[in-house]
Amino acid sequence: MTADERRPRTGKQESVRVIVRCRPLSQVEIEQGHQSPNRALTRSLYSGEKAKICFSIVSMYPDRGLVELRNPKDLHEPSKDFTFDAIYNESSKQLDLYDETFRDLVDSVLNGFNGTIFAYGQTGTGKTYTMEGKPSVPEERGVIYNCFEHIFQHIAQSRNQQYLVRASYLEIYQVGFYSLLKNSRIVKNLIEDLRDLLSKDD
Template identity: 65%
Template structure:
């Protein structure tokens, strides 16, 4: 692995004569990377775009046990180990606090896609079938997804705790 160059080289240990396979990525984060490194290098600009009126999605995809939850949530009580979600929330609310001439409305939803099914994690008892829809202006939304008005980092953390209690364990 060559993180500085964004490259991973794979070699089949059972077939020494086989050539290596090289893969190049925009960025690679290894065991020496911190949550702060990941946020600053990958997500900060995305959040700044949201604060300037653009839409954005941060999507964690992969097999069970591959580190999605660690990357997205980390350990909320340790600032250095806070995951992407909490760092985004902190950034947004810090920006809002510094902006005296604008009003903001922050809503939080929590959606899980598990075994190709959409689940509203804020409605534990709901068996309603959620659907991804497209607006006439080209925007995408999830019909009937619960949305909670939030006024602070603490309120969003409450939404996260509530949603996490309803996640599928795979």
């Protein structure tokens, strides 16, 4: 499948797109002795050693945008299938993810459309790595870095136009907004904000 074929449609054609990315074992998990399921099972079968196994309950098919999810309590139970706009497995690269999934969205923003990139998932699933990455390592720079590089390259190449770029850096956690630039605890309480909205409707 080519990059163009797996690239989601632009923001002008679709309101919301859902992209799934599955992370590999973390360094901490590797140091604790966990191994990828296939390697651990093979090693146990042929050497008689008892390896720590992270059971894989997810199978990903990027060419079809398909995720198969298995019940960890009963691996023999039939899997449940889910389809998404794009799928990225454990070996996916930061720049490939940006070029194939987000570049068109940022281009549409530069042409006057609104756009949002929203990372969602439980703690430890790789949101920070996907969004921030490691700025000091070019191939591991995340979405935020690549967005800014894209925007400022566009500005540098533009003629007879002025741009104003503003940035805020927020984290949504439980019921609050946290400003990561100002290092403040809570900007707004989501529950109080919702109550205010409902009371105005009454």
